[in-house]
Amino acid sequence: MQKLITGLFFLLFCAAFSVAQPSPTYEEAIAAYTELAKRHPKSTRLVEVGTTDSGLSLHLFIIDSRGYFEAERSHAQGDIICMVINGIHAGEPCGIEASMQFAEERAAEPEEGIVYVILPVYNIGGALQRNGLTRVNQNGPDAYGFRGNAQNLDLNRDFTKADAANTLSLQRAFHEWKPQVFVDTHTSNGADYPLAISLIHTMPEGLPRMQGMLLQREIVPNIYQAMAERGEEMNPYVYTKGATPEQGIYAFTDIARYSTGYAALWGALGFITEAHMLKPYEKRVEATRRFLESLEEVMLKHRSTIHSLYASAENSRRSQREFTTQWEHSDEVDSINFIGYRVDSLLSKVTGLPRLYYNSTQPYRDKVPYYGTHLSVRKFKLPKAFALPQGWSHLIEKLEASGVQYRRLGQDSLVNAEAYFVEDYKTVDKPYEGHYLHFETRTVLRPVSVQLREGDYIIPCNQSANAFLAQVFDPEGPDSYFNWNFFDQVLMQKEYFSAYLFEETAAELIKRNPLLRKSFEDKKSSDPAFAKDANAQLNFIYQNSKYREPNYLRIPVYRLGL
Numbered sequence: 001m002q003k004l005i006t007g008l009f010f011l012l013f014c015a016a017f018s019v020a021q022p023s024p025t026y027e028e029a030i031a032a033y034t035e036l037a038k039r040h041p042k043s044t045r046l047v048e049v050g051t052t053d054s055g056l057s058l059h060l061f062i063i064d065s066r067g068y069f070e071a072e073r074s075h076a077q078g079d080i081i082c083m084v085i086n087g088i089h090a091g092e093p094c095g096i097e098a099s100m101q102f103a104e105e106r107a108a109e110p111e112e113g114i115v116y117v118i119l120p121v122y123n124i125g126g127a128l129q130r131n132g133l134t135r136v137n138q139n140g141p142d143a144y145g146f147r148g149n150a151q152n153l154d155l156n157r158d159f160t161k162a163d164a165a166n167t168l169s170l171q172r173a174f175h176e177w178k179p180q181v182f183v184d185t186h187t188s189n190g191a192d193y194p195l196a197i198s199l200i201h202t203m204p205e206g207l208p209r210m211q212g213m214l215l216q217r218e219i220v221p222n223i224y225q226a227m228a229e230r231g232e233e234m235n236p237y238v239y240t241k242g243a244t245p246e247q248g249i250y251a252f253t254d255i256a257r258y259s260t261g262y263a264a265l266w267g268a269l270g271f272i273t274e275a276h277m278l279k280p281y282e283k284r285v286e287a288t289r290r291f292l293e294s295l296e297e298v299m300l301k302h303r304s305t306i307h308s309l310y311a312s313a314e315n316s317r318r319s320q321r322e323f324t325t326q327w328e329h330s331d332e333v334d335s336i337n338f339i340g341y342r343v344d345s346l347l348s349k350v351t352g353l354p355r356l357y358y359n360s361t362q363p364y365r366d367k368v369p370y371y372g373t374h375l376s377v378r379k380f381k382l383p384k385a386f387a388l389p390q391g392w393s394h395l396i397e398k399l400e401a402s403g404v405q406y407r408r409l410g411q412d413s414l415v416n417a418e419a420y421f422v423e424d425y426k427t428v429d430k431p432y433e434g435h436y437l438h439f440e441t442r443t444v445l446r447p448v449s450v451q452l453r454e455g456d457y458i459i460p461c462n463q464s465a466n467a468f469l470a471q472v473f474d475p476e477g478p479d480s481y482f483n484w485n486f487f488d489q490v491l492m493q494k495e496y497f498s499a500y501l502f503e504e505t506a507a508e509l510i511k512r513n514p515l516l517r518k519s520f521e522d523k524k525s526s527d528p529a530f531a532k533d534a535n536a537q538l539n540f541i542y543q544n545s546k547y548r549e550p551n552y553l554r555i556p557v558y559r560l561g562l
């Protein structure tokens with residue numbers, strides 16, 4: 001009993017002297033937006049746009065000074081549509097609250113020319129797993145959600161594979177609203193520095209040239225400036241080349257699986273805010289809100305340019321034939337202003353080994369190397385159209401959510417096409433986001449004659465989704481449907497030969513086909529292991545004969561020249 005009373009006093013003592021850092025629950029956030037929409041019916045609306053893996057609907061809160069609530073009318077008016085998603089990692093809720101505060105202000109005084117489409121809480125399943133432990137290094141709030149969603153997926157890796165219902169619902173909303181500007185709010189992990197917020201922006205190289213230049217030369221510097229004027233200087237997100245920021249910082253490679261990388265495929269200028277995990281929660285909320293205000297100022301300044309470049313990029317994308325599907329950092333180095341803490345090395349009390357230590361008594365403002373440019377290392381050329389047999393129609397839901405247009409074939413047709421055959425690939429040892437990802441995939445393109453059937457899908461490559469089609473259908477690209485395992489069925493042979501029976505057939509085959517005989521003999525003389533392996537030799541003849549299975553190693557997405 002004595003112990004219990006002492007314990008109770010201790011808890012009361014802690015409660016009295018620690019600063020409580022509350023954050024809104026999912027239910028509180030939706031209740032607040034519901035109430036806000038009731039108070040401002042002319043300029044705001046709260047709508048449900050589809051389900052999530054939690055079983056609960058995804059909400060959008062729209063702020064539109066003109067009261068249209070219709071993307072097409074806003075685009076026609078020259079307005080900018082800015083989509084803000086919060087809580088994709090539900091343990092990082094400062095954006096959820098910052099957006100609530102921002103929406104409260106803008107609902108009362110909406111800014112003409114900008115329509116906001118705010119997702120109050122994107123990862124609902126994560127928000128419902130409320131706890132105060134899973135962000136071990138984070139300074140508050142007292143309770144927050146979890147990174148994984150109701151399927152334990154990291155939604156910020158899900159934009160091409162679209163395993164989560166959340167992703168499909170968000171993608172449908174994205175293509176309904178066609179935002180020119182896209183924001184995804186986070187809290188950082190990693191390095192310590194004095195500032196409360198850092199920023200990732202879309203790779204300029206991933207955007208059409210004029211949009212990339214506008215982003216890099218005008219919009220990003222203007223946002224940094226607007227933030228500084230509000231007393232919130234920013235660093236670029238610290239993705240270090242070595243152990244510390246002084247050794248250099250890399251720009252983020254936002255390929256299509258990430259929110260901003262996906263958004264960029266449709267020409268949306270993307271921003272990921274990373275409020276600093278070690279700053280108090282309230283401070284992080286404030287810094288994220290200041291970002292939204294600064295972004296608004298910059299969007300208004302460049303409103304007509306953002307609008308017209310987005311529209312012309314969409315037009316030219318429809319006829320663009322070639323897209324980059326793989327990027328690498330360039331060695332080209334620039335320098336940027338960085339505000340950091342000097343790094344010391346201490347001996348760890350736990351391991352006894354040297355450990356990194358950010359010395360907060362030694363702040364600095366200095367230039368650090370910045371690896372900000374990306375090189376295109378693989379380009380993919382689109383055909384006139386792709387054909388996808390209806391046996392693979394489970395992929396259509398994903399393509400449809402991404403706004404991909406297609407038609408069904410009206411009659412059976414034998415067509416001349418090209419198909420990718422898998423020559424080589426590697427697979428990760430452990431699953432990544434529910435998949436055994438392939439990498440270093442090598443394919444060869446061969447002409448094929450394919451029997452398509454009535455109802456098969458024809459996907460023309462003259463559409464707004466062209467850049468996306470290149471990402472998912474280039475089998476060698478890091479975000480392709482092949483590398484995400486959607487065509488693993490073709491990696492396995494379904495029928496085999498019995499060696500003792502195939503012997504006679506194989507002998508006949510090499511007798512009748514001098515070319516096959518020559519390549520067989522060449523391989524035997526150049527490959528000693530092959531020369532001693534009877535089964536491998538029979539298999540070589542089998543795989544190079546008419547008996548080979550047509551589906552084996554052939555990716556069932558056919559390139560049509562039409």
Ligand SMILES: [Zn+2]
Pocket residue numbers: 089092186187
């Ligand atoms: Zn995050």
